[in-house]
Amino acid sequence: MPNATDLTHGPVAALSTALQDAAIGVVRMTGAGCHDIALRCFRPLGRTPVPRRAAVGHVFDAEGDIDLAVLTLWTAPHSFTGEDMAEFSCHGGRVVLYDVLAALLAAGARQAGPGEFTRRAFVGGKLDLAESEAIIDLITAGSRAAARAALSQAGGSLSRRCREIRAALVEADADIMAYVDFSDEGIVQADPASLLASLDAAIADLDRLLSTCKRGRVVRDGLPTAIIGKPNAGKSSLLNLLAGSERAIVTELPGTTRDVVGEEVSVGGLRLRLMDTAGLRETVDPVEKIGVARSRQAADEAALLLAVFDGSRPWSQEDDTVLSLCDGRDVIAVLNKSDLPQQLDGARLAAFAEVVPLSARSGDGLDELSRRIASRYAPAADEVLLTSLRHSEAAARAREAAQRAREAIAAGVEPDIAEVDIREAIEALGEITGERVSEDVVESIFSRFCVGK
Numbered sequence: 391m392p393n394a395t396d397l398t399h400g401p402v403a404a405l406s407t408a409l410q411d412a413a414i415g416v417v418r419m420t421g422a423g424c425h426d427i428a429l430r431c432f433r434p435l436g437r438t439p440v441p442r443r444a445a446v447g448h449v450f451d452a453e454g455d456i457d458l459a460v461l462t463l464w465t466a467p468h469s470f471t472g473e474d475m476a477e478f479s480c481h482g483g484r485v486v487l488y489d490v491l492a493a494l495l496a497a498g499a500r501q502a503g504p505g506e507f508t509r510r511a512f513v514g515g516k517l518d519l520a521e522s523e524a525i526i527d528l529i530t531a532g533s534r535a536a537a538r539a540a541l542s543q544a545g546g547s548l549s550r551r552c553r554e555i556r557a558a559l560v561e562a563d564a565d566i567m568a569y570v571d572f573s574d575e576g577i578v579q580a581d582p583a584s585l586l587a588s589l590d591a592a593i594a595d596l597d598r599l600l601s602t603c604k605r606g607r608v609v610r611d612g613l614p615t616a617i618i619g620k621p622n623a624g625k626s627s628l629l630n631l632l633a634g635s636e637r638a639i640v641t642e643l644p645g646t647t648r649d650v651v652g653e654e655v656s657v658g659g660l661r662l663r664l665m666d667t668a669g670l671r672e673t674v675d676p677v678e679k680i681g682v683a684r685s686r687q688a689a690d691e692a693a694l695l696l697a698v699f700d701g702s703r704p705w706s707q708e709d710d711t712v713l714s715l716c717d718g719r720d721v722i723a724v725l726n727k728s729d730l731p732q733q734l735d736g737a738r739l740a741a742f743a744e745v746v747p748l749s750a751r752s753g754d755g756l757d758e759l760s761r762r763i764a765s766r767y768a769p770a771a772d773e774v775l776l777t778s779l780r781h782s783e784a785a786a787r788a789r790e791a792a793q794r795a796r797e798a799i800a801a802g803v804e805p806d807i808a809e810v811d812i813r814e815a816i817e818a819l820g821e822i823t824g825e826r827v828s829e830d831v832v833e834s835i836f837s838r839f840c841v842g843k
Contacts, residue, residue, distance in 0.1 A: 401498065401499045403418065403499035403500070405491055406418045406477075414480070415480050415481070415486070417491050418507065420469070430498075432447050439462075447461065461476065461478055462476070462477050471507055472514035502841060503841065505526070520822050523543075523835055525843065526843070527777065533660050542774070552819050552823055556819040558591060559792065566580045566812070568580075589812075590796065596792065602773065612654065617698060618689050619712055619726075621708070624726035628666075629653060629664055632662070662763070696722055700727055700734065705734055713741065722759070727750075781822050791812070792811070795815070
């Protein structure tokens, strides 16, 4: 990775689409001088290219023409990075793309490092750190909900919320420091009641933000979900139904599933990391015993349990075992085999807040199960989520510092002493957007990016 000085000087180039055969591939450059380099490698079919107007022509190197491509130029500061930029939209063959990039490097550009385009946008003030992080989340999103949450953050939703909270704390801090610095000029001490009101509002806003952490992590990383139940309740059939394929073996013989079977699926716009587990029962089979133990471990580690009960059979001791694993957990009960005559006493499921009748054989009830899962975890259209552990930890530290300041002022401590905690809260929020962040953190964030972004 280039050092911080290199990152803001000189033109860099990279392939911004995958190096594989495709209809179109993009090679981009940014930095002072990139227009000259682009034009040294491009022969237009018409007039000379001008910024913000696509031009068709041949890209060439010392050996001749490489491709018939489209060149688009942008001038600083009206570009993604805030610098001059150039993009070649080429035919997407691997040889073509490699040769176009090689031509630009031979003409004077440097190979861009991972995330260097976005980092230049951050250094140049086009993006803050939270917006920059959201770009890699958008690229790697594994579900519709994750992509939309990342797009919202890339558009500044989280940054705006943090800055609103930070601005209120900065105003309170300024009121305190004005008295400390200029009391001899008649500035009166900040009103404790006013300071408490500002801190209460900031703490409430941070609480609302922090309350989204759990769902935010689910949206970004997927929801660890364990399917549990007694043998032959239909757990593997439910996994196959959710996966849309025969992922797990299904037979009428109990104990077919001997180990935890994992699969990632999209349900209600969310990514579920499903674990189909061995049927929960007492057994003397040593292999099945290991499977049952692993099932219990998977249930312990899951964020959501789909507890499957066989509606075509009476309640059993094995169902009691399943019920005991659900105590105090996020769980949706699935009453399977709804297409068969029902023998299970429905009153047995009264402990569950949500019970979804379903036929894993026909698929009836799947839409309702998907809706129930999405209603628990999917964000509202305009909701701001904390999806990053780094953001969550910074917001938590800001909340703790604001709470300490509030308690001190409420106890009658001089406001200028509590100001230290207010300042800490301000700085913690600044870590999210990048106003207050170490170079090591910046390096760590951009090292996750791919080359060309």
